[in-house]
Amino acid sequence: MSKKILSLFVVGIFILSLGLVGCGKQEAKPAKVLKVGSEAAFAPFEFQDESTKEYVGFDIDLIKAIGKQMGAEVQIQNMGFDGLIPGLEANSIDLAISGMTITEERAKKVSFSKPYYKSGLTMVVKSDNTSIKSFKDLEGKKIAVQLGTTGADEAKKVKDAQIREFNSAPEAFLELKAGGVDAVVNDKPVNEYYIAKTGGNDAKMVGEPLTAEDYGIAASGKNKELIAQVDKAIEELKKNGEYEKIYVKWFGKKP
Incomplete structure (x- = not known):
């Protein structure tokens, strides 16, 4: 084999190896x-x-x-x-x-x-509220709910209730604390967490869960x-x- 042919062979192998490396990079899939x-x-x-x-x-x-x-x-x-x-x-x-x-x-x-x-839906009222003990007691009351939730759907079924919808659960709880509504209807674990975080000073959960979800x-x-x-x-x-x-x-x- 002549030196010229040998040189071309070596160069060819080198280019092929670069091509394989390039292919390897292309085949590597992102996370x-x-x-x-x-x-x-x-x-x-x-x-x-x-x-x-x-x-x-x-x-x-x-x-x-x-x-x-x-x-x-x-x-x-x-x-x-x-x-x-x-x-x-x-x-x-x-x-x-x-x-x-x-x-x-x-x-x-x-x-x-x-x-x-x-989960399931429950009610939260202010700590000093003694008039609301069940979902039946929500009739004619002002209820805060979160927009687009099953709590909002159920609250709308309550006779003569005034429903106020908020973008988030914390906004609904703040409205209750401010006295703008009589109750909040929301998911039980979320209600429990809110009451636990506030030490139970401002609000309490009442009644049995309305639904199992x-x-x-x-x-x-x-x-x-x-x-x-x-x-x-x-x-x-x-x-x-x-x-x-x-x-x-x-x-x-x-x-």
Whole structure:
């Protein structure tokens, strides 16, 4: 073999090796990202830590654990509760986790995971209120609710009640504290958390839960595959004890 041919052969091998390296770079897949919508004013499920400004809560820890199980990075997007389903429909977010009750009406628009938390609606009134003891007593009263929630739906069924809708649960509680409404109708764990944080000085929870509700993680109605992956991840988290660990962290008891 002549020196010229040998040189061309070496150069050819060198160029081929560069091409293979380039192909390797093109084939490397970027980290999978899940854009998750949540209305971060629904403690203890999702809220913003006052000191760190990080989004925290039961739902936040759970979706991050689910993402880790799926090998995906979770990016939380804080948005209004009533904007979550439109966000899924527009594909601006992949999933929504925000204490969202699974209902037939919502299930017509989105795909839900299997239930991951059981809740129910209760009432909160001011500590010195003695006239409201059951949902029947709400007739003709002023009721604060969060926009787009099942609490709002149920409150609207109360005879002669005046309904005031707010963008977040904290706004509804502030209206109660200010005396602008007689009661707040919201999810039991959220009501319990609010009363615990205020030391029970301003408000109290009364009556039996009106409903039994299941929370689900939502995806676009067309994205059945993603929900199947979420369901699988939740089952794995329950088997390995991570779900129980997160539950105990936020609710102080085992599920």
